[in-house]
Amino acid sequence: MTRVLVVEDDPQLARALVINLQARHYGVDAAPDGATALRLTAVRPPDAVLLDLGLPDMDGVDVIKGLQGWTRAPVLVLSARQSSGEKVSALDAGADDYITKPFSMDELLARLRAAVRRAADLPPVPETTPVETDDFTVDLLAKKVVRGGRDVRLTPTEWNLLEILVTHPGRLVTQKHLLQEVWGLSRSSRTNYLRVYMAQLRRKLEKDPSHPRYLITEPGMGYRFEA
Template sequence: MNRYNEHVLLVEDDAPIRNFIAFALQSEGFRCTPADTGHAALNLLLSEKVDLMLLDLGLPDLDGMEIIKRVREWSDMPILVVSARDQDKEKAAALDGGADDYLTKPFSATELLARVRVALRHLYKQRGLQTQTSLEVGGLSIDLKKRLVHLDGEELHVTPLEYSLLALFFKNIGKVLTTGYIIREVWGAGYGSDTQALRALMAGLRRKLEENPAKPRYIKTEIGVGYRLVDE
């Protein structure tokens, strides 16, 4: 049994995949409610308390992107997309639309359960930010009130842009942030889509954070999509 025991809504129209995922979740102690259409999923969300949704994008009645849009109008529950669509633009669109993570089929039960746990931990940390001013991952910590960063107990000198980038990651621990989202949050909505500036900023920050910037420990690259601050 896991320590969560949360209610997971599984939205998947492929019966073998749905059964595989449901078995994996239930074996770990999660309560799992299946739905094979988008409308069935939305009706369940209105009638039951759901802690996390696993969502296939290719449903027979509603596109998964539409479901994400509707749910995000009223809920911050983690949404983990499980889809055969493996194009980077599809992943980025789902994440920009409000999904917390994206898992491409086929995948193992181990990977699925790990992503579910990360998404739930991210939710709990997000909800605690109003009272929590100091956050830590491994030996890296940030004080959001004093605007200080420490690495292994030593204060780390970062530029204002580097601090803004790092604070954004700490406010979204474990979540994939697309390059477009990061640029809008750090530079502003009118900045455009200068990914070169983001790559340069990321490279400078990694040189300060990582023993080996080529194999980062803290901020991982999600190729073609964006970046993620690991949840250790």
């Protein structure tokens, strides 16, 4: 049974979400605030999270960051905040999708199903030695990168991109696949996202970002990691 964690401080909306999910045979946990959400995630890891940003005890973006320490489950933000800045902040923090209130329950459930399918298709984090290159090392288990003896600070979005690429060494990963895995189905045509974040990764990891050795662009198709 797929388990969903609903993080929503509006009792009526939380109840509606729980009822609709249970009617479709999801297991459901509900949390009225961020602290409860993080505690439940540690005790009973969910397969997906529906998260309101406007929580009484902490901002939803901080909850997204906290969840990443406990689970790889996709996070779907449900929020009345409609500004592009709010959406970018949530997606950069690691959210998989952003749904503005009010929303159609059918659309929410469709996006939830899509997010769960994408998560199931993600390759497991290999229980192997770190990925090593001549210039940097990627430790998939510790979720960190070391270059020149120092940790490289990556944003959650940068890490997600790098993790997908290094777990498919030498293989072309299409733009569409990267966009769907990192930003969600609704962003699958935003190739400008990829250009921006790949440029940031290259500045942090490549000796010569303008002539990358490891993070290779396949024009019009996608990207490839060469160890």
